[in-house]
Amino acid sequence: MIERCHLAAAEISELGVLSHSTVKSAVSQLGPLKVTRLIVTDHNGLAIYDSATPNTPPPYSYVLFPEIVQALQINNAFSYTYHDGAMESRAATPVISFGALNGCVYMMEYDTTQGALMQSLQNNILAITLVLESVVILFSLAFAKGFDRRMRQIMDSIRIFRDGDYTHRVKISGRDELTFLGDEFNELTERLQKSENKRRQFVSDASHELKTPLASIKLLTDSILQNDMDIGTIREFVGDIGSEADRLNRMSQKLLSLSRIETQADGDCEIIYMGPTVERVARMLSAIAKECNISMELDLKDDCPILILEDDLYQITFNLAENGIKYNIPGGKLTISVHRSEDNAILTVSDTGMGIPEDAINHVFERFYRVDKARSRKTGGSGLGLSIVRSMVERNRGTISVSSVPEQGSTFTVVFPIFDTEEESS
Ligand code: ADP
Secondary structure (H helix, E strand, O other): OHHHHHHHHHHHHOOOOOOHHHHHHHHHHOOOOOOOEEEEEEOOOEEEEEOOOOOOOOOOOEOOOHHHHHHHOOOOEEEEEEEOOEEEEEEEEEEEEOOEEEEEEEEEEEEHHHHHHHHHHHHHHHHHHHHHHHHHHHHHHHHHHHHHHHHHHHHHHHHHHHOOOOOOOOOOOOOOHHHHHHHHHHHHHHHHHHHHHHHHHHHHHHHHHHHHHHHHHHHHHHHHHHOOOOHHHHHHHHHHHHHHHHHHHHHHHHHHHHHHHHHOOOOOOEEEEHHHHHHHHHHHHHHHHHHOOOEEEEEEOOOOEEEEOHHHHHHHHHHHHHHHHHOOOOOOEEEEEEEEEOOEEEEEEEEOOOOOOOOOOOOOOOOOOOOOHHHHHHOOOOOOHHHHHHHHHHHOOOEEEEEEEOOOEEEEEEEEEEOOHHHHHO
16 A cells, blocks of 8 residues: 555656646546545645545645654554454555655555455454363363362371371372372371381380389289288398389389480580590499499590580490490400591490390390390390480481390490581581
8 A cells, every 4th residue: 555655646746736636637647546545635734635525626624644644744654454344454655746745645445355354364263262262161170170189189188197097098190299299198197107106016015014013013012911921021022122113213214215315306416525424434334343243444535526415425325334234244344445437436335245146136226125034124124225325326316236246245336427626617
């Protein structure tokens, strides 16, 4: 359309003076322009010729369509609109004569063929949009249904779990966040199930262990009450009751200590050198060692700083050394050493005692485990000492191991990471 406007503008620009008659004859010479309406204005926008009324002479009126306004500012203008099934295109170009603006040519085309094309395009787009929208809605519904079903599965599992069935596991298909949630849930339930089993086992073991001294006390008191006894036997029985009570006391203290390890937060760890604490334990046990005729030897290197709860280090060393005396033989030896190996501080407690049989060595750290129940009971053992040691070692980032040769002795080795203050601060 712009081209056609240019053609008409070129023809009209040669007229010199623009008037209705000159423009009309120039337009007639252009041949068929195939436009619905042609308007020629002067440089002020005053219509000189309008193809809608080609024979109507002046007075003229101003035609200030947006395209005409633009053309009078010496620009080519084009716009189109589509309505009522037809395409309306508008174009305007300035008429320049001798380098000055002389007017403008405006053309408008009302095209129903293009309109029909647009209409069918519009219908097609509408149909495609509707189909797409329906597909999206169907997909959304299917997805929401699936999501809802899987979510309900998880909620049901949580409810079953809450009601106490720790064996229940959720099965979620797919590979999305809900599947991850299901996996996390299963892992959580597995852990809880394990810890619940452990707790049940602990409660049953503990009550079983407490039952034995209580039964002895009951038996001894019944014997005293039911039989005529001389004062010497009564004293002996009461003494036995006292030792059983002591055993109960020791056991309950160890149980408390175990539960404290499990429930307490890590507490205030401090950087300490192991030597002085080990010496303190040795001093504490020297009387019992002497009583049992066990010689004690210390080999303590003083380059082993570690980050630990001091009470824990004391208890670890105490339990291991006490066992080294308890399960030793008269005239035996207990050696405690502390040394450094690369970045580790190593505490070893060795004895020359009875040793631990091979089949028992993997169980000695279990709660209430005793190799020789009779001997352990006689020595006041509860089977809790080593499990306390292991829990304390692990909560202080250490490891513990044992090697033993029956009838020759055992060596317990505890390894803690060295805490070098200089290195750590740099
Ligand atoms: P207990 O209070 O019975 O000593 P522990 O947990 O300290 O409990 O030890 C568990 C068992 O491991 C003991 O009953 C004992 O049979 C065995 N044991 C521990 N330390 C030694 C050792 N140094 N020598 C031989 N046996 C040991």
